[in-house]
Amino acid sequence: MADEGIRRDEPGEVLKQFQNEQASAETSTVMNVLGYGPHIRQARIEAYKASDRHWTAKARGTATFITTGSKAEGLTSFLESDIDELVVTERVICLEDGVDSSSVPVEKTIFRSCSRISYSGHCRLLLEKPGTPISRTVYNALCDDGFGRGLLSSDLYVNQWLNAKREEGIVQHERAGPSTPETFGVLERDTVRGLHFYCPSILTRWAARHRYWPSADVVREVVSLGAFVSPVGVKGSDYEHVEWRMCFNTGENVLINNLNDTQVNLYVLLKMVKKDVLKPQKKEVTSFTVKNIVLWIAENNPHSWFHERSLFHWLHEGLYALRVAIDTKQLPYYMIPGRNLMAACALDHEQKCSWIATIDEMRTEGPRMILRLPKIRQAIIAHPEPLRWYSGRRIELEMLQLICRNRHFLGMDVETDVIMQAINSRQMEILREVGMRMIMEGSRVNDLQNVWISMLM
Structure with missing residues (x-):
């Protein structure tokens, strides 16, 4: 190819x-x-953008939360797949070789990417200047490159987050590549802790390609969103434990949504x-x-x-x-x-x-x-009328769930918020209606919670 x-x-x-x-x-x-369809996709996209804004605001300038993968693309329903999340620390910036670092604020730790001896799309991160103060997580992930210079270990960085204290009710699972998988209730989340990566030459080469798509405006937006590095090396590489992978999650979200x-x-x-x-x-x-x-x-x-x-x-x-x-x-x-x-x-x-x-x-x-x-x-072998009836209610249930989720993030409470009360009431109507039709068609339905889970899977 x-x-x-x-x-x-x-x-x-x-x-x-x-x-x-x-x-x-x-x-x-x-x-x-x-x-x-486009309407439900857009509703999902906007809902997860809203939750990203909530968690980013809650971090008070220390981190940016970015939903990635199928959830950010609006292509999976509420419980259909894991929530893939990139959490980017704001205390660190990684610079492509040759980029001037003089304008970087003194409180930020600066790493310089070294990609000449790494596989394409990967790099190692050499400490250029510690921040004031340097993040404890970053400090504990530093090792010596053999020449007295600080080298940021991707393995040690992930392990710092694996050992971090979790909120009550969250179950931590084994590491999966760069991610730290968690379960809370019926939801599963894969979180990757990444760093900002300023790489103008890579994005300029991408933007300069001959293409039919996307439009020039979208290309400029993707370039403006920049890049990140995630803590994972090339499998089997001698330097896998200190390699980082270049990624463009926000730009790829924009591309898929266009x-x-x-x-x-x-x-x-x-x-x-x-x-x-x-x-x-x-x-x-x-x-x-x-x-x-x-x-x-x-x-x-x-x-x-x-x-x-x-x-x-x-x-x-x-x-x-x-x-x-x-x-x-x-x-x-x-x-x-x-x-x-x-x-x-x-x-x-x-x-x-x-x-x-x-x-x-x-x-x-x-x-x-x-x-x-x-x-x-x-869907093809189903009778059109029952399929449309069920799909309409399933999509409505999911739309209501997304609205309810974001109102919860905004601090609304079902005991006092009339909108959340109306959402819960309508959700129960849908679940009873679907459950009754299932019983009429020969199913045994004893728990509407199971109906809720199956409809949102």
Whole structure:
């Protein structure tokens, strides 16, 4: 796969007539019913932005909270997946080599990135100037680089947060890469503690690429949001314990939120293929892999070619790109093409051959490939009226839950806030209505809490 990413059509080449247009349009309609339409996506995005503002304000200038992943993209319901969260300390800044540090406030600790002897998209962080005072967490993660200079250990940094005291009711789990997973009630959260990374040359190279998408305004916004480093090295590297990975979480959130509906549906379908068809056990292929495939496809093709009647064409193209990535173990990172996202995947020959054969079968099946995806298959075989009835109530329940969650963050109490009381009342009406219909259709429903959980999964 070329360094510039996924490109199957030369610029200016006229795309052939799309096939399976009717099936594409019908699948797009089904996905709207299932909760992937623009209105519910935007409601989710705004709700998690509001919670980020709340926690950032509560940190009083010491940290910035950023929801990332599928929650920030508005693509999963309330309980459907973990909440991925990046917490960035405001006491530290990391600077790309060659960037002047004289304007950095004296209270901030400055690290200088050293990427010349690291894998692309990764770096080591050398202490240039301690802050006044230096953060205890940072100080305890410093080690010697062998030449008397302070080197920030990614391993030690994560371990500092693993050992931090938790609020009552939060259950801490084992470290997973750079994240510290936690459970509180029915919610699960993966938190990564990152640092600000000022890297103008990397973002300038990304912005200067020839592209059909995104627009110049969006490119400028992504550049303005900057970058971060997260505490994780390249698996198997001799310096894994002191390497940091460059990431662009806020910029990637903006990019995904600027995809059109067909591009979003392509992303969702490819994630379903990954989860329900390939079923990776060791993160050989991840949602991040799929995201990068979609971003490359969007950048390299005219925006007008992405419409609801072309969905199956792009699903075919996305599967082809996924097949190539699996076959060659090559997929350039969208923000830094020199970084190969498949470099460290634990993909053995037998599994690779099996996945390639499965993808080849899907690409020859045409629209019938969609029946391999349980969520889509169930929606297709369901009677339209019950499906729309249930989906409407499920989406309303989730919208109410998101509103209630953010009012709780703002300090509102159900005992005194009339809006939260009205939300709770309407939620109970929905749960009773759904529970009654389930009983009428032969289900045994004893607990509305279980109905609530199943509807928001």
